[in-house]
Structures are given as C-alpha cells and as structure tokens.
Amino acid sequence: MAIADTGSTDRQLAAGARRPNRLFKNLNSKIAAIPMIFVAMVVFLGGTCWTIFYSFTKSGLLPNTNFVGLDQYERLWSSRKWMVSIENLGIYGFFSLIGTLVIGFTLAALLDRKIRGEGAFRTIFLYPFALSFIVTGLVWQWILNPELGLQNVVREWGWTSFTFDPLNNPDIVMFGLLIAGLWQGTGLIMCIMLAGLRGIDEDIWKAARVDGIGTVKTYVRIIIPMMRPVFVTSLVLIGSGIVKLYDLVVAQTSGGPGISSEVPAKYVMTAMFGGQNLGQGFAASTMMLLMVGIILIPWAYLEFGGKKRG
Amino acid sequence: MTDAMSGPRGAKPKKALSRNNIIVYGTLFVVAIYYALPLYVMIVTSLKGMPEIRMGNIFAPPMEVTFQPWVKAWAEACTGINCDGLSRGFWNSVRILIPSVVISISVASVTGYVLSMWKFKGSEVFFSMLMIGAFIPYQVMLYPIVILLREAGLYGSLSGLVLVHLAFGMPINTLLFRNYFASIPEELFKAARVDGAGFWAIFVKIVMPMSLPIFVVSMIIQVTGIWNDFLFGVTYISSPDRYPMTVQLNNIVNSVQGVKEYNVNMAATLLTGLVPLVIYFASGKLFVRGIAAGAVKG
Amino acid sequence: MSHSVQIKSLDLQFGAVKVLKNLNLDIHEGEFLVLLGSSGCGKSTLLNCIAGLLEPTDGQIWIKGKNVTWAEPSERGIGMVFQSYALYPQMTVKGNLSFGLKNAKVPKAEIDKRVARAAEVLQIEALLDRKPGALSGGQRQRVAIGRALVRDVDVFLFDEPLSNLDAKLRADLRVELKRLHNQLENTMIYVTHDQVEAMTLADRIAIMKGGNIMQLGTPDEIYNRPQNIYVADFIGSPSMNFIEGQYSNGVFSKGELSLPMTGYEYVAPKTADRGATIGIRPEHVITGELVSGAPVKVEVDVDIVEPMGSDTLVWAHLAGKPFRIRMDGSARVSAKERLTIGIDPSRASLFDTKTENRL
Numbered sequence: 004m005a006i007a008d009t010g011s012t013d014r015q016l017a018a019g020a021r022r023p024n025r026l027f028k029n030l031n032s033k034i035a036a037i038p039m040i041f042v043a044m045v046v047f048l049g050g051t052c053w054t055i056f057y058s059f060t061k062s063g064l065l066p067n068t069n070f071v072g073l074d075q076y077e078r079l080w081s082s083r084k085w086m087v088s089i090e091n092l093g094i095y096g097f098f099s100l101i102g103t104l105v106i107g108f109t110l111a112a113l114l115d116r117k118i119r120g121e122g123a124f125r126t127i128f129l130y131p132f133a134l135s136f137i138v139t140g141l142v143w144q145w146i147l148n149p150e151l152g153l154q155n156v157v158r159e160w161g162w163t164s165f166t167f168d169p170l171n172n173p174d175i176v177m178f179g180l181l182i183a184g185l186w187q188g189t190g191l192i193m194c195i196m197l198a199g200l201r202g203i204d205e206d207i208w209k210a211a212r213v214d215g216i217g218t219v220k221t222y223v224r225i226i227i228p229m230m231r232p233v234f235v236t237s238l239v240l241i242g243s244g245i246v247k248l249y250d251l252v253v254a255q256t257s258g259g260p261g262i263s264s265e266v267p268a269k270y271v272m273t274a275m276f277g278g279q280n281l282g283q284g285f286a287a288s289t290m291m292l293l294m295v296g297i298i299l300i301p302w303a304y305l306e307f308g309g310k311k312r313g
Numbered sequence: 314m315t316d317a318m319s320g321p322r323g324a325k326p327k328k329a330l331s332r333n334n335i336i337v338y339g340t341l342f343v344v345a346i347y348y349a350l351p352l353y354v355m356i357v358t359s360l361k362g363m364p365e366i367r368m369g370n371i372f373a374p375p376m377e378v379t380f381q382p383w384v385k386a387w388a389e390a391c392t393g394i395n396c397d398g399l400s401r402g403f404w405n406s407v408r409i410l411i412p413s414v415v416i417s418i419s420v421a422s423v424t425g426y427v428l429s430m431w432k433f434k435g436s437e438v439f440f441s442m443l444m445i446g447a448f449i450p451y452q453v454m455l456y457p458i459v460i461l462l463r464e465a466g467l468y469g470s471l472s473g474l475v476l477v478h479l480a481f482g483m484p485i486n487t488l489l490f491r492n493y494f495a496s497i498p499e500e501l502f503k504a505a506r507v508d509g510a511g512f513w514a515i516f517v518k519i520v521m522p523m524s525l526p527i528f529v530v531s532m533i534i535q536v537t538g539i540w541n542d543f544l545f546g547v548t549y550i551s552s553p554d555r556y557p558m559t560v561q562l563n564n565i566v567n568s569v570q571g572v573k574e575y576n577v578n579m580a581a582t583l584l585t586g587l588v589p590l591v592i593y594f595a596s597g598k599l600f601v602r603g604i605a606a607g608a609v610k611g
Numbered sequence: 612m613s614h615s616v617q618i619k620s621l622d623l624q625f626g627a628v629k630v631l632k633n634l635n636l637d638i639h640e641g642e643f644l645v646l647l648g649s650s651g652c653g654k655s656t657l658l659n660c661i662a663g664l665l666e667p668t669d670g671q672i673w674i675k676g677k678n679v680t681w682a683e684p685s686e687r688g689i690g691m692v693f694q695s696y697a698l699y700p701q702m703t704v705k706g707n708l709s710f711g712l713k714n715a716k717v718p719k720a721e722i723d724k725r726v727a728r729a730a731e732v733l734q735i736e737a738l739l740d741r742k743p744g745a746l747s748g749g750q751r752q753r754v755a756i757g758r759a760l761v762r763d764v765d766v767f768l769f770d771e772p773l774s775n776l777d778a779k780l781r782a783d784l785r786v787e788l789k790r791l792h793n794q795l796e797n798t799m800i801y802v803t804h805d806q807v808e809a810m811t812l813a814d815r816i817a818i819m820k821g822g823n824i825m826q827l828g829t830p831d832e833i834y835n836r837p838q839n840i841y842v843a844d845f846i847g848s849p850s851m852n853f854i855e856g857q858y859s860n861g862v863f864s865k866g867e868l869s870l871p872m873t874g875y876e877y878v879a880p881k882t883a884d885r886g887a888t889i890g891i892r893p894e895h896v897i898t899g900e901l902v903s904g905a906p907v908k909v910e911v912d913v914d915i916v917e918p919m920g921s922d923t924l925v926w927a928h929l930a931g932k933p934f935r936i937r938m939d940g941s942a943r944v945s946a947k948e949r950l951t952i953g954i955d956p957s958r959a960s961l962f963d964t965k966t967e968n969r970l
C-alpha cells in the first residue's frame with residue numbers, strides 16, 4: 004500500500020478553504036459516542052487492568068498496593084477449594100459443551116424435517132432460556148429433592164431401589180447442575196442451529212438424494228461441515244457461558260455438599276465479598292480471564308486471522 | 314432482515330406414520346416432556362397444600378387447589394427481618410428495570426447510529442474494545458466498579474445498579490442497533506443530509522421510524538437480561554430491602570431457618586419467572602430473532 | 612458565460628486509494644453537464660463531493676462564486692436525486708417533498724405552495740398522500756426529483772437516476788428531464804453510464820476514467836472529434852474500428868492499406884511523421900451506391916453478418932484486423948463475400964499510438 008501524500012495538507016491550507024477544526028468535525032457523533040468510549044475504556048479496559056494489577060498485591064479487606072509478586076497465585080493454586088472449582092468447571096464444561104451441541108443440533112435437525120407443530124415444539128424447547136439461572140436452579144433443586152421429588156416418585160411406581168440424588172452426592176453433584184444447565188441453555192443453541200440449517204441451500208438435499216446418500220449420512224458428511232461457522236458461534240457462546248457459571252450453583256446447591264460443587268466464579272465472589280480476601284479474588288478472576296482468553300484467542304485467530312489470509 | 318426460521322424446509326416430508334416419522338415425533342415428544350416438566354411441576358406444586366406435598370408425588374396434579382402459597386409468597390414470605398414477601402423484590406426489580414431499559418436502549422441506539430452512519434476516526438476501535446469487553450468474565454470488573462460507584466456515591470443504591478446494567482448491556486445492544494442501521498441504504502442518509510437534516514434530525518425523523526422492530530428486540534433482550542440478573546444485584550445492592558427479585562427469591566428459598574414450604578417456594582419461583590415468561594410467550598418470533606441476532610456476534 | 616460550479620484541482624482518496632486525481636471542471640450557469648464513464652471511475656464520488664457528502668482530500672469546490680469546499684450539503688444550494696430514489700419510506704409523498712423545507716424552517720404556507728407547484732410540474736398531484744411503497748418506479752423517481760425541485764436550488768445533481776427503470780420508462784423520463792431543464796434553466800450535473808442518455812441530454816459531456824476527465828465537450832465534439840483513443844473507443848456502439856499503422860507525409864498506411872488524409876482537420880497544423888492509429892466508426896464507412904463517390908476505396912472480406920432490423924452489422928477484415936461496418940438494414944451482404952467499401956478520412960480520427968492523443 005502506498006503511503007498517503009503528505010504534501011497535500013500544505014496545499015490545502017494555501018488554498019484557504021475554511022476547513023473546520025478536525026476535532027469539532029462530526030462533533031455530535033463524538034459526543035454521542037462518549038458513553039461507549041467510557042464503558043470500553045474505563046469500565047472494561049480500565050477495570051480489567053486494575054484487577055490484574057491488584058492481583059499482585061496483598062489486598063485484604065481493602066485494596067492496597069503492598070506488592071507480593073505471585074503470592075496470591077501460589078496461594079490460589081494450593082487452595083483445595085480452587086482446585087475443586089477448576090475440576091468442577093472442567094467436568095461441567097466438557098459435558099455441557101458436548102451435551103449442548105449434540106442436543107441442540109439433534110433437536111434442530113428433527114425440527115427441520117418439515118414436521119407438524121414445529122412452532123409448539125420450538126416454544127417448549129426455548130422457554131427455559133427466558134428464565135433466570137436462579138429460577139432454573141430452584142426448580143431443579145425441588146425436582147431432584149430426594150424425599151419428595153423424582154427419586155421418590157419412581158420408587159413409588161415400584162422401583163424401590165431407584166437412587167438418583169445428585170444434589171447430595173459429591174461425586175455426581177455436577178451432573179445435577181448439568182441437567183439444569185442443559186435444560187436452560189440448549190434451546191438457544193437449537194435456535195441458532197436451526198437458523199443455520201435453514202440457511203443451507205435446499206439444492207444440497209436434492210443433490211444428496213440424487214446421489215443416493217442417506218439422511219443421517221448427509222447430515223454428518225455434508226451438512227455439519229457446511230455449518231462450521233454456526234458451530235463455532237455456538238462453541239464460543241457455550242464456552243463463555245460456562246466460565247460465567249455462578250447463579251445456577253448458588254441457587255441449586257450453594258456449592259455443596261461441602262465444597263463439592265464450587266466453581267471459580269463463586270470462589271471469586273466468596274473471596275471478594277465474603278472472605279475479605281480481595282487479593283485472592285483478584286488473582287482468581289484474573290485466572291478466569293485467562294481461561295476465556297484460551298477459549299477465545301484461537302477462535303479470534305481462526306475467524307479473523309483466517310479471513311485475511313483467504 | 315428476514316426471519317431465517319420462517320417455514321419448514323429440509324428434506325421432503327415422509328408419509329404419515331412411517332417408521333421414520335414415529336422416531337422423529339417420538340423423540341421430540343419425549344424431549345418436550347423433559348423441557349416442559351419443570352414448568353408443570355412449579356405450577357402444580359404451587360397450587361398444593363403442604364400436607365399433600367408431603368404425600369410425595371410431585372407430578373400429581375393438586376387434589377385440592379389452593380392459592381394460599383401464592384398469596385404467602387407474594388405478601389408474607391420472610392427474608393431477614395422483612396416479612397412482606399416477594400412483592401418488595403418485585404417492585405425493586407421494576408424500579409431497576411424501567412430506567413435501565415429506557416436509558417440503555419436510548420444510549421445503545423444512538424451509539425449504533427454513530428457506528429453505522431457517523432463513523433469517526435477511532436470509532437471502530439472503541440467498538441471493537443466494547444465487543445471484546447463483552448467476553449470478559451464479569452468477576453474481573455466487579456471490584457473496580459465497586460470503587461467507581463463508591464466514588465460517585467452510588468454504591469449500594471438502585472441507581473448504581475442501573476448504571477451497572479447500562480454498562481454491561483451496552484455491547485450486545487449496540488451491536489444489534491449498529492448491524493440493523495447498517496442495513497439502511499446509505500443513499501437515504503445522504504438524501505436526508507442534502508435535505509438539511511442534522512445528526513439528531515436524521516436519527517429521530519428518518520432512522521427511528523424505520524427501526525421499530527429492532528427497538529422491540531432490544532427491549533426484549535434488555536428486560537429479560539436485567540430481570541434475570543442475580544450477580545450484579547447481589548454485588549451492588551448493600552441492603553436486603555433494596556434487593557431485586559431474583560436475589561430475594563434465592564434468599565427466601567435457600568434460607569436455612571424454619572420449615573421448608575415447598576409450595577410457597579415454587580409459587581415464589583414462578584412469580585419471579587413470570588415477567589420473562591410473559592415476554593417470551595407474548596413476543597414469539599421477535600424473541601427468537603433477538604437471541605439469534607445477539608448470538609451471532611460480529 | 613458565468614460559472615455555476617467550479618472544481619479546482621480536486622483530490623480524493625479512500626485510505627491509500629486515490630479515486631479523484633487533480634480534477635478540474637468548470638460548469639456554466641444553466642448548463643446540462645453529463646458525467647459519463649465506466650463503472651468505478653469516480654463519477655458518484657465526484658458528485659458526492661460537489662454535494663458535500665464526501666470530503667475532498669485536497670482542492671476546492673466553488674458554487675455560484677462561493678467557496679463551499681467545507682460547507683454542509685444543505686448550505687450549498689444543491690438538490691440531489693439518487694439511483695435508488697432514497698425516498699423516506701415512512702413519510703408520505705408530501706412529507707418527502709416538504710422534509711427539506713421544514714428543516715430549513717420555511718413557513719408552512721410557503722411549503723404548501725412550493726409542494727403544490729412541484730407536484731404540478733411533475734404531475735404527481737394525485738400521489739401526494741401515498742407512501743413511497745405504494746408508488747411505481749417512475750412515480751418514485753418523479754418524487755425524488757420533486758424533492759430537489761421544491762428546495763429551489765441552483766444546481767441539480769443526478770446520480771444515475773434512470774438506471775433502475777425499464778427501457779420504455781427510461782426513454783419517457785429522459786424526455787421529461789430535458790423538458791424540465793428547458794423550463795427551469797438550472798444547472799444540472801448528471802451521472803450516467805448510458806451513452807444514449809448522455810448524448811441526448813447533455814449540453815456538454817465529461818468523459819471520466821480512473822478519476823480523471825479524459826475529455827470535456829459537446830456531444831458532437833465527443834462523438835466526432837474524440838481527443839484520445841479512450842474516448843473514441845468508449846463512445847459509439849458498436850465501437851470504433853482502430854487500425855495501428857504509420858503516419859507519414861499526410862498519409863496513413865498499414866500494409867497494403869494506404870489512406871491519404873485529405874480533408875482531415877489536424878489538431879496541430881504541422882504533424883510530424885510517427886506511429887499512428889486510425890479510428891473509423893462503423894457507421895461512417897461508406898457502402899452501397901455511395902462507394903463510387905468515396906475519397907478512398909478498399910476491399911474487405913466479410914466474416915459474419917448480423918442483421919438487426921433497422922441496420923445490419925457486418926464483421927469483416929481490413930489490413931488483417933477485424934473491422935465492423937454498419938450498413939443499412941436493406942443492404943444484402945453474405946458471409947465470405949468480398950465487399951468494396953469507401954472511407955472518408957475527414958470523418959476518421961487519427962491518434963498518436965504512443966500518447967493515444969488525437970493528431
């Protein structure tokens with residue numbers, strides 16, 4: 004690319020045009036953009052830098068600039084609660100990612116089969132997404148109640164040894180959360196997938212029929228590869244949602260039994276606002292930021308770096 | 314913008330009751346039960362008396378319908394020292410919701426307008442930063458905002474919480490408006506400028522009347538998002554009598570004292586979910602369009 | 612003649628791409644000037660600069676003796692009509708027409724008067740209460756013109772206003788525009804890439820290429836005396852035949868072909884010998900009975916004959932190059948035939964092969 008001709012500005016001034024001051028040009032739009040600039044620069048960028056900065060201090064009840072290097076991080080990674088949180092997030096994240104994608108895509112594909120009552124099914128699958136995680140957590144807490152809920156009903160039906168009590172069993176408590184999380188979030192992914200499927204040229208189906216490829220095979224071999232951008236979008240959405248997992252845990256299990264369903268976001272909240280241990284909170288939230296970065300940077304690279312090359 | 318969901322497509326329909334059809338409808342039906350069940354359970358539980366609940370079948374319809382749990386959840390349930398039920402949280406949420414939604418839609422629509430029609434040097438950079446900010450975990454920014462609000466003397470107050478909602482609602486709404494306005498033909502904008510309309514006149518007289526659907530979509534997103542918020546409510550409201558509904562609900566249901574009244578809990582839960590549910594069922598396709606538009610960022 | 616719009620060494624670049632390059636143009640009061648050029652040559656960009664919708668990187672724009680380089684579009688005394696009409700969809704026709712006047716705080720009675728007059732001129736009185744969505748393409752374009760008309764502007768800017776219309780409507784509106792211009796006597800600057808529109812409407816045509824003006828002249832000058840090969844090639848359909856050869860001593864020659872340029876009007880009185888290209892329009896080739904009276908006669912081999920009704924296009928070979936001849940529709944020619952044609956050097960164009968400029 005050529006470098007802009009710098010000599011032209013001089014000639015401009017010599018021409019004596021009443022060129023308005025650059026700063027005041029488009030002034031209204033600059034004024035209107037102030038809230039955006041404030042939020043982007045002060046709240047998002049400033050806040051993030053602030054937190055990272057103070058994660059290297061010994062802040063307790065109040066933030067202070069008593070630097071301790073990586074102390075907070077060392078304490079964090081040697082804390083059992085944090086390790087449990089990370090492990091839980093891993094389990095929840097893995098199954099939530101797979102589950103949401105599989106269920107979301109399957110439902111979308113089923114709804115895309117020109118079925119009757121598509122609208123009704125879609126309404127049913129999506130309504131949980133309108134509800135808050137608090138409501139979601141509380142309903143499922145009630146349904147999974149061992150004495151009066153699902154387990155009890157099945158036992159009354161005659162299967163007396165039936166046991167399904169995830170909320171009181173540290174080993175499977177994350178799956179109790181998963182059931183609720185999937186219930187709340189799959190509708191969104193289904194909708195996105197359905198939009199993706201509807202965006203695919205109908206001629207593809209005709210071509211596959213002409214070539215004698217079966218329905219399932221067409222989906223796996225042709226349709227899914229074509230929907231790569233939709234899957235990437237879904238992945239990013241699910242991924243950034245998983246890291247934020249907090250309200251659901253608070254409502255459904257409060258982190259229990261014991262600390263067996265703690266998650267990083269909750270760890271941060273407890274450290275910052277419950278434990279008067281700000282430094283830990285900052286360090287833990289910085290780690291969360293890092294996790295999001297690990298999810299998003301490859302995606303951003305693929306999406307935006309790829310476009311430049313293509 | 315056309316709705317990508319309109320009308321069924323895909324492969325041609327099979328004959329009624331073919332084996333494939335049974336599988337398709339069977340699967341959908343079973344899955345639909347999983348999705349519908351919690352709503353059903355909430356409703357029936359909230360209409361039963363405690364003795365009936367203790368008998369143990371949460372799926373059974375109420376033998377004797379009672380609205381007592383609803384009354385109690387709304388007007389009598391206790392959190393801490395206050396025993397005036399969820400109504401307090403409801404009104405708090407309303408008081409948070411209305412200014413948040415009105416202001417954030419105004420600000421985001423004008424910002425989107427700037428970004429699509431009045432770009433200036435650097436505007437795209439700020440926008441990119443705003444969008445990146447949308448992916449940062451909220452926890453990272455929670456404490457610095459506490460400090461900002463405290464400096465402004467708003468920490469703990471409803472107005473402070475409104476400001477927080479404004480900030481965090483900004484990326485998605487700005488994106489929504491920017492993309493919608495970008496689809497308005499540029500020549501229309503040029504024609505208006507030749508006609509002597511300035512920044513605000515073009516926005517109010519040309520752009521806004523053309524964009525009612527996107528205002529509705531944005532409103533749906535904002536109302537559900539703000540109503541359902543828990544994290545900011547619990548962080549930035551210092552006193553229980555100003556808690557939004559979700560926070561109060563959680564405190565009522567998960568309070569350790571007293572005998573658990575599941576029917577009251579479920580009535581309270583339903584009450585809290587009612588606003589977004591009504592919006593969802595009333596707005597139908599616009600809701601879908603809103604989340605699809607919001608989901609496909611950038 | 613007084614100047615209406617003057618463009619002085621205008622530069623415009625998008626990022627590093629220069630779209631307008633040191634462009635100069637003087638437009639007379641009451642003139643109908645057409646900007647003609649292939650897609651992407653910067654016609655719309657120039658028009659937008661004149662309108663004030665784009666900021667030039669350098670140079671000046673004067674309208675009616677005032678430097679308006681940095682003035683707002685509405686302060687320039689211009690009205691603009693767009694290709695896509697750009698009518699405000701939520702306003703009625705009346706609302707569309709009066710929007711500019713309302714912004715200028717014109718009193719209501721005056722607005723009504725001007726809207727009524729514009730509606731009368733454009734014959735859209737019956738449509739005033741309709742929304743643009745309920746109008747046909749032609750009606751929409753009339754409203755778009757009306758929007759400029761009511762504002763009583765000095766200069767009308769048109770950006771391909773007819774190109775979204777079907778052929779018949781386009782011809783009708785073209786005539787109407789001409790009538791309007793005669794009636795209003797405003798300056799009009801009109802962008803198009805349709806040659807017929809340009810030739811029929813223009814007082815002068817500016818042919819643009821790559822951000823420069825290649826030639827500015829009356830339709831007659833542009834057609835008969837193109838200043839360079841680009842203009843010669845661009846104007847006319849089917850386009851001009853070019854034969855590259857040698858010019859020496861008043862004679863153009865290429866192989867066996869030798870054309871004494873008697874009667875040719877040179878740009879410079881004494882033209883030195885050099886490599887030259889001759890351009891001959893297909894419709895200027897002399898055929899039929901007139902051949903006997905032609906200054907120069909040559910024989911060509913016919914390849915293909917395309918009868919088109921009113922006339923017949925003959926593809927032949929001359930001096931080893933494809934050569935198009937436009938004949939009367941009644942002429943009977945068949946492929947593979949040897950045809951004698953006449954050439955009148957005074958109607959041909961001679962160019963320097965290197966500089967591509969007219970000799």
Ligand SMILES: Nc1ncnc2c1ncn2[C@@H]1O[C@H](COP(=O)(O)OP(=O)(O)OP(=O)(O)O)[C@@H](O)[C@H]1O
Nearest residue numbers: 625628630648649650651652653654655656657804
């Ligand atoms: N906003 C812009 N940013 C970058 N380049 C632009 C922009 N607008 C126009 N261009 C480039 O400037 C050149 C001239 O564009 P312009 O629209 O003036 O062409 P035009 O002569 O009107 O063509 P057409 O007949 O197709 O309308 C084109 O090459 C175009 O790609």
Ligand SMILES: [Mg+2]
Nearest residue numbers: 654655656770
């Ligand atoms: Mg153009």
